[in-house]
Amino acid sequence: MTDVHGAPDTEHLMAAIEGEVRRARASGALPQGFEQELDRLFAELSPASATGEGFAEMLRKAEEYSFIDPLAPVASNIRGGSAAKGAIRRLVLWNLEWMARQVSAFDHTVVVALRQLHERIQRIEQDVAAHPPAVSVRRAPPDVTEWAEFVADVLKETRGRVLHAECGDGTLVAALARGGLDAYGVDPRADLALAAADAGLDVRPDEVEDHLGLIGDGELGAVVLSGFVDSIALPRKVALAERAARAVAPDGSVLILSVDPRTWLAMGSPVEVDLAPGRPLRAETWQYLLEERGLRFVDVRHHTAQPAAEGATLGTGTYALVMARPR
């Protein structure tokens, strides 16, 4: 894997490593869910704010740290050191206690104020449109079979991992893997994701935004977004465009599989459509959002209206937008 000068040929080397990763995954050498289990185990040992977990847990930690202990340890490796430290501690303890009480009181007050602020923000969040509605609607799994061939063709030269979010039962993940791509999926509906994993696909039960938030810049070869992108509120769509754009490497792609907004109301489950916090965007709008984040337009394909299957969110009046990060 060296060039004529004996120097490592980086391009070929990385392609070989990626090929080896695909083979290892396909062979089942790494059990399904092994890497997720590694992440889960470490998350269990990590403090809340190191893993991006709950604000409430961070407040609890802040409260714990708000107590200032004026009793400094007196252990020492030097002979007589302990006694000397103990004597100094006794001498200054009254002063330190007086200071520590004030600092602890200040810290505690700040934590209490933060807790109250947190509660107020939670109430505000519940009132704004960006927050999911109180009514829980189970969305139908996206039917992206009509795009599988196109997506597989667009991504056939992709280097690195391909993420399909939300991937539902993993149909597209399976199609991409069959095409030799190192594809995996995430879907928040645990039953769907686990069923796909049981079928031998690398599909993880996770919220898409949470998952993308953990991925470093340029770590993925491609991101395919479908299903939920139609129904989430606009602020989430913009944040999603940002995360997806950052996640792909140079030459990597972001694909949006979406419903044309003009057919949105006429299709799918009425309950789902009526209660969705957002509406689908036109391809031009996704293109604009992604261009703003440094991606360039590659292609857009439209499927003209066809009879909608009952409960389907895709299948009629849909489009596939392909954007890429310039090298």
Added chain:
Amino acid sequence: MKALHQFLPSYAVHDAVGGHARQIRRLAREMGLRSDIYAGNARRSGDALPLADFERMPVSRDAVLLYHLSTGSALVELLLHRPEPKVVNYHNVTPAQFFDGWDPPMAAELSVGRHQLEAIAAAADLGIAVSAFNERELRTAGFRETAVAPVLVDLEAFDRAVDHQALARLTKAKAKAGGGADLLFVGRLAPNKAQHDLLKALAAYRRVYDPKARLHLVGTSSSESYRTALVAYADRLGLAEAIEFTGSVSDGVLAAHYRAADVFVCVSEHEGFCVPLLEAMHHRVPIVAYAAAAVPETLAGAGVLLPTKDPLTVAAAVNRVLADETLAAALRERGCVRLGDFSLERSRRRFTEVLEAYLSGG
């Protein structure tokens, strides 16, 4: 200009910044300048002088104060109140969020360091960065004049006498396990250095390629809670026997680890330069590294640079290096060439150019 004095929050003889400061002192004295190192933790009998000695010195417009910034320190306030011209040598401050959950006091100190970088930017005539990555941060912080000059490292000092007892122990452990690769990383146990991701990579590597492989983590700890979590993690993964946490080691033991290593693996998320990469090149240990912060710049092709640290990708890269002797040899050769860019002679020349340009007002 008649004097160049340096300031460090704390000085340690074996620390990369400490060695760098000594080299600058030598260089300044060779240029005919008076030059001393002052540090917050220094004693009068040591290599560096206590700050009190400096505070007693009369103000001199003929002296330049060079501050080595790598964390938050009360020293900045002291320097900001002095009228002498100031230069900052920036070694990078780890972003505080890496320590937020693990070690809040450390996070607070680092956060102060970042604020101080901005505070001192307005007062400093020049910011010298040890890498182009660091220079970009200096610019962002508001430094008007910046330059890049690498860390002054005496590469010959890497030729420490190997501790043969330690080497024998490592060789014996390998024989006892019936072989298996020895993966090495050198650096403080710290969340930004992401040793937990090395544990994940080892778990994947053992599962797919080499069930006897071991990982050696050489270095002291920056965060006790992170170290505790790493040890517990190794235990939970059933890797307690396969991972060595050496803590702080002598030069000889460090050399023994480089001698015994098959591959140096770095998945750090934040490095301002990463001197251990140079050490690995010097010891001709092939390198696999995650492309983050200044690592790609320091490595410059002298290692396998990964765009992701997905455990299986790191494992596959390690396997590729160990299975392909031609590749490993090519990486070693590239390491030797790259190391030449950091030879003490070359780095001293660069630092002298930067200093002379500054002193001449250019």
